[in-house]
Amino acid sequence: VLPRPAVEPGAPATAARRNGDADLLLLEEELRAALARADALADEHRKLKHELAETNSGVLALYVQLEERDEELRKAHGRTLRALEDALRPRPLHVDGLDLAVHYAPASDDTPTGGDLYDWFTLPDGTVHITIVDALGHGITSTRTALTVTHAVRTLALEGHPLGSIVARTDDILAPFDQSVMATLLLAHLDPATGRLSLANGSHPPALLVRADGEDTFLEVRGRGVGFPLPGSERVLTTTLRPDDLLILYTDGLTESRRDPREGEQRLVATARRYRTRPTQDVPGAIARDMLTDVLHEDDTLALAVRFRSPAR
Structure with missing residues (x-):
């Protein structure tokens, strides 16, 4: 009968600690990766909001310009028609x-x-x-x-x-x-x-x-x-x-x-x-x-x- 291998005292606990530390490191890495992804998403969100704000501002400015141009055209059209009608009316x-x-x-x-x-x-x-x-x-x-x-x-x-x-x-x-x-x-x-x-x-x-x-x-x-x-x-x-x-x-x-x-x-x-x-x-x-x-x-x-x-x- 062969003798059973000797087991060093405290070996299971040491291995458990090593496994726990590895799990903790893995969890920390995953957490850091998640935080990095969250930061990246937040940064991307900020960029999108900024771009959207710029787009909205541009669209709003375009609408304002279009309204101003439309008002100018209406006034010019009205002046033209009024001048035409005044010309068609009899002289004093x-x-x-x-x-x-x-x-x-x-x-x-x-x-x-x-x-x-x-x-x-x-x-x-x-x-x-x-x-x-x-x-x-x-x-x-x-x-x-x-x-x-x-x-x-x-x-x-x-x-x-x-x-x-x-x-x-x-x-x-x-x-x-x-x-x-x-x-x-x-x-x-x-x-x-x-x-x-x-x-x-x-x-x-x-x-x-x-x-x-x-x-x-x-x-x-x-x-x-x-x-x-x-x-x-x-x-x-x-x-x-x-x-x-x-x-x-x-x-x-x-x-x-x-x-x-x-x-x-x-x-x-x-x-x-x-x-x-x-x-x-x-x-x-x-x-x-x-x-x-x-x-x-x-x-x-x-x-x-x-x-x-x-x-x-």
């Missing part, structure tokens, strides 16, 4: 015995052109002709319609057609070319020597007459506009202006900016009476500013003022 009219002024405002700055238009000129006999047109819609299309109507009216008036026939004749002329044309219009003839005023109407709000003493009246004339069924003015209303009387012609954007058009007409009367002694050139703008407070729906607005004075003044 200077007539002995009359003061004339006008105010126009589009429905919004984004649509600086609209369907509200006016025309004024002197007929061969010295009578002043005034046309107020409100074409259906907004923007360039309605501007074109309004121009078409005013040009037709001007041609007919200069040809000597009676005032009461011009609305119907305008529809007769335009209907064969464009069935979509639809507009209300108010026509006025005013003799600057005598103050004699004649009005024809096609579905348009009535003119407002404010006398020098403050008395007011709406000059109602029934009729249907261009593009409406049975177009034409049913009659011609005739009256006489006295010195310092004020005549206000306007489109419905002035009185129908709130829910009740009747209330709008009452406000117009009160406003016109309040400003009737102001210089004529200030009256339309002052009336429009007062009338267009607390607007419920925006629309193109036109206000035209005529003050009669004796030619000698």
Whole structure:
């Protein structure tokens, strides 16, 4: 029988310690590796956040630049359209015995052109002709319609057609070319020597007459506009202006900016009476500013003022 190998005292404990130390070293190495990976991930995360912040900042700056450029383009577009529309409006009219002024405002700055238009000129006999047109819609299309109507009216008036026939004749002329044309219009003839005023109407709000003493009246004339069924003015209303009387012609954007058009007409009367002694050139703008407070729906607005004075003044 061979003798059993001798076992040194403490050998198992030493081996266990060595194994434990190795495990501890391995664990420490793994921990250091994990910490290194965590640090690397944290560093990468910081880099990504920085890159993302720079990207977001760049995108935000790009959006700001695009918004600024878009705003510049809108303003330039609006200025161009406004200049075009101003060029299409008639030149100031200077007539002995009359003061004339006008105010126009589009429905919004984004649509600086609209369907509200006016025309004024002197007929061969010295009578002043005034046309107020409100074409259906907004923007360039309605501007074109309004121009078409005013040009037709001007041609007919200069040809000597009676005032009461011009609305119907305008529809007769335009209907064969464009069935979509639809507009209300108010026509006025005013003799600057005598103050004699004649009005024809096609579905348009009535003119407002404010006398020098403050008395007011709406000059109602029934009729249907261009593009409406049975177009034409049913009659011609005739009256006489006295010195310092004020005549206000306007489109419905002035009185129908709130829910009740009747209330709008009452406000117009009160406003016109309040400003009737102001210089004529200030009256339309002052009336429009007062009338267009607390607007419920925006629309193109036109206000035209005529003050009669004796030619000698």
